[in-house]
Amino acid sequence: MQDSPKYAVGIDVGTTTVRCVVGHLDATTGTPTIVGVGEVSNTGMRKGTIVNLNGPAQAIDDALGEAERMSGYQVDAATVSINGAHILSTTTDGMIAVGAVDHQVGEDDVARLTEVATVGKVPANREILDVVPHSYRLDGQDNIKDPVGMTGTRLEINANVISALAPNVTALQSALELAKVTPNTITPSVVAAARAVLNEQQLENGVAVIDLGGTTTSVAIFEEGDLQYAGVIPIGSNNITNDLAIGLKTDPEIAELVKLTHGSATSQTGSETVSVKHDKETLEFSRSEVDEIIEARLEELFELVTKELKKAGRHAKLPSGVVLTGGGAKLKNIADYTKESLGLAVRIGAAKGYGGVAEHLDEPQFATAAGLMLIDAESGHGRGVHQNGGRAKAAADQAGGLLKKLFGRLKA
Numbered sequence: 522m523q524d525s526p527k528y529a530v531g532i533d534v535g536t537t538t539v540r541c542v543v544g545h546l547d548a549t550t551g552t553p554t555i556v557g558v559g560e561v562s563n564t565g566m567r568k569g570t571i572v573n574l575n576g577p578a579q580a581i582d583d584a585l586g587e588a589e590r591m592s593g594y595q596v597d598a599a600t601v602s603i604n605g606a607h608i609l610s611t612t613t614d615g616m617i618a619v620g621a622v623d624h625q626v627g628e629d630d631v632a633r634l635t636e637v638a639t640v641g642k643v644p645a646n647r648e649i650l651d652v653v654p655h656s657y658r659l660d661g662q663d664n665i666k667d668p669v670g671m672t673g674t675r676l677e678i679n680a681n682v683i684s685a686l687a688p689n690v691t692a693l694q695s696a697l698e699l700a701k702v703t704p705n706t707i708t709p710s711v712v713a714a715a716r717a718v719l720n721e722q723q724l725e726n727g728v729a730v731i732d733l734g735g736t737t738t739s740v741a742i743f744e745e746g747d748l749q750y751a752g753v754i755p756i757g758s759n760n761i762t763n764d765l766a767i768g769l770k771t772d773p774e775i776a777e778l779v780k781l782t783h784g785s786a787t788s789q790t791g792s793e794t795v796s797v798k799h800d801k802e803t804l805e806f807s808r809s810e811v812d813e814i815i816e817a818r819l820e821e822l823f824e825l826v827t828k829e830l831k832k833a834g835r836h837a838k839l840p841s842g843v844v845l846t847g848g849g850a851k852l853k854n855i856a857d858y859t860k861e862s863l864g865l866a867v868r869i870g871a872a873k874g875y876g877g878v879a880e881h882l883d884e885p886q887f888a889t890a891a892g893l894m895l896i897d898a899e900s901g902h903g904r905g906v907h908q909n910g911g912r913a914k915a916a917a918d919q920a921g922g923l924l925k926k927l928f929g930r931l932k933a
């Protein structure tokens with residue numbers, strides 16, 4: 522019997538926007554081609570975490586609906602992002618006696634060691650998202666990357682544990698449940714973004730990904746191929762918009778327009794005023810005032826980014842520099858600003874080379890969703906396809922979305 526085609530799905534539950542990417546996996550190589558993309562404004566989240574289930578549930582449902590209609594695939598599970606300043610990166614260690622009579626290290630020893638290194642070491646209100654082994658030590662021999670098959674009696678581990686506050690994980694799971702999608706894996710959004718934009722050389726040399734989101738700025742640091750540190754700062758590009766609204770004494774929508782059309786991370790030369798059209802009205806603002814407001818916020822933000830790099834012990838120690846992702850990375854001259862501020866090489870990250878319907882996929886705001894899809898594909902979650910099924914929901918979508926569906930179900 523011929524295998525049915527396989528696909529993988531990533532859903533980035535961002536505070537401002539939910540993005541969904543569906544990839545079709547080549548039957549022999551497993552290489553993904555993008556076949557569906559969804560992008561929908563989100564509500565009900567604050568600084569990366571869910572504060573009201575209905576907003577994100579509806580946005581997830583709508584974004585998946587878009588991607589489903591585009592791809593003709595029915596999605597019922599995905600790899601999903603989590604974000605927020607509650608995400609913590611801590612180091613841990615542990616030791617076991619190798620179990621086998623011949624003292625050969627087996628997979629079960631490694632699993633037992635990981636358990637010893639994590640159980641009881643993370644507070645009860647936290648959920649472990651990932652354990653990244655940095656190195657093993659076997660009978661005193663250091664820096665072993667994979668001890669399986671080696672012989673010894675005392676096996677030690679040094680690892681990085683990424684955890685999140687349990688109530689925030691539960692809220693995300695509940696929103697997904699309302700949207701009828703099962704999370705295969707939950708991954709910090711910046712770690713997923715890194716998967717889409719970094720190459721092996723950068724991962725090996727030492728590199729930081731800085732995800733400039735709407736309400737958060739997340740930092741992930743990689744070295745020797747492994748995630749060394751992840752941290753989230755509760756400030757994002759929306760703070761620039763709010764500062765502009767206050768500083769220029771104007772509406773947030775107009776401030777956003779000013780940021781998108783005239784905002785720059787470094788001072789600009791040119792006319793003294795900038796103008797935007799809103800509701801047939803033309804509004805003028807002082808260019809230097811706009812520049813100053815943006816610069817003040819970026820200064821504060823990058824001081825906090827520097828703190829994160831220092832916390833990770835990597836300040837000015839990243840040979841492959843910094844890769845910027847997220848919608849905030851579209852701000853004019855942000856790469857130049859970051860280079861100046863952190864004293865590191867900087868480029869804007871993008872998921873490239875996945876073909877298919879990936880129109881905006883190579884833009885930095887899609888890095889997380891693309892990375893989640895890749896993680897979904899790699900973690901063996903490629904699923905058989907139900908073509909044109911649309912989660913048996915396309916019709917329900919047309920009838921008015923998730924809330925109506927829920928209401929209908931309650932009444933039924």
Ligand SMILES: Nc1ncnc2c1ncn2[C@@H]1O[C@H](COP(=O)(O)OP(=O)(O)OP(=O)(O)O)[C@@H](O)[C@H]1O
Pocket residue numbers: 534535536537538539568569604710733734735736737738757758759762777780781784846847848849850851852853886
């Ligand atoms: N061209 C642009 N210039 C400047 N800023 C932009 C541009 N396009 C989008 N942005 C900003 O990017 C931000 C949204 O980024 P993104 O979609 O990555 O956030 P998010 O994932 O929803 O939020 P978070 O990651 O904080 O939960 C908004 O503040 C928006 O104003």
Ligand SMILES: [Mg+2]
Pocket residue numbers: 535536604710732734735847889
């Ligand atoms: Mg984001």
